[in-house]
Amino acid sequence: MSLPKVVRPLLRDEAYDHIRQAIVDGSLPPGAPLRDGDLAEQLGLSKAPVREALRRLAEEGLVDSKPQSYTRVSEVMSPDVLDAREIVRVLHEFAVRQAAAKCRPHDIAAMRAANDRFAKAIEAGDVKAAVKADDELHDVPVRLAGNAAVAATLDRYTPLLRRLEHARFSSALAWNSVLRHTKLIDALEAHDAATAVSVIATIWTDLLEDR
Incomplete structure (x- = not known):
């Protein structure tokens, strides 16, 4: 038996992630010009993977691009953002509905621990850690739903x-999220799908x- 060689991450994927x-x-920030040469120099890459990353980000709505005219960071609020919010909301509703009957004590414990990390990050003003903890909390019902298409979407x-989350989690409104997380966890613990x-x-x- 022979094992496949380990493949290094594609440079375009690294450029995209960064x-x-x-x-x-x-x-x-929104409106910032995105020049492939400048970005390539900062990332230590050639222009080709940066251009591919920018093309992908434009498809996802995070970059605005007009050939031979401009490439820039998109505005925080746009039709794409509104559409994404609706899709994300509906899919999370589906996930928690499926997860309500499947949650076990260790799942609830994982969500409570994530919410504790979220609250501590908010108190410390660490937005990056708050976003990570928020993801970990919401990932539990998504995982329990067991639908790969939902997770991928x-x-x-x-x-x-994400930019809306960064703004929210850096303000006093973040404490509303802590309370709502608690209500969500309590409902899942009670297997109360409707709530x-x-x-x-x-x-x-x-x-x-809440902006």
Whole structure:
């Protein structure tokens, strides 16, 4: 038996990950021009993988591009963001509805621990850690739902909402999220699908309304 060789990550994927993170965390703010040469130099890459990364980010709505005119970071609010919010909300509703009957004590414990990390990150002003903990909390019902298409679609569209999360989690509104997380966890622990769906809908709807 022979094992396949380990393949290094594609440079275009590395470029994509780095540029996307900089857009999401605000290092590259809305409207910032994106020049492939400058980005390639900063990342230590050639222009080709950077151009491919920018093309992919444009398809995802994080970059605005007009051939021979401009390539820039998209605005935080756009039709793409509104559409993504609706898709993400509906899929999380599906996930918690499926997860409500499947949650076990260790799943609930994992969500409570994630919410504790989230609260501590908010208190410390560590938005990056807050986003990570928020992801870990919501990943539990998504995993329990057991639907690969749902998980993949969330992975595709959630980045469009990251900048809204960064703004929310750096403000006093973040404490509303702590409380709503607790209500969601309590509902899942009680196997109360209706309440869990109602709470998760509020979490994602208020990402835009509580601004």
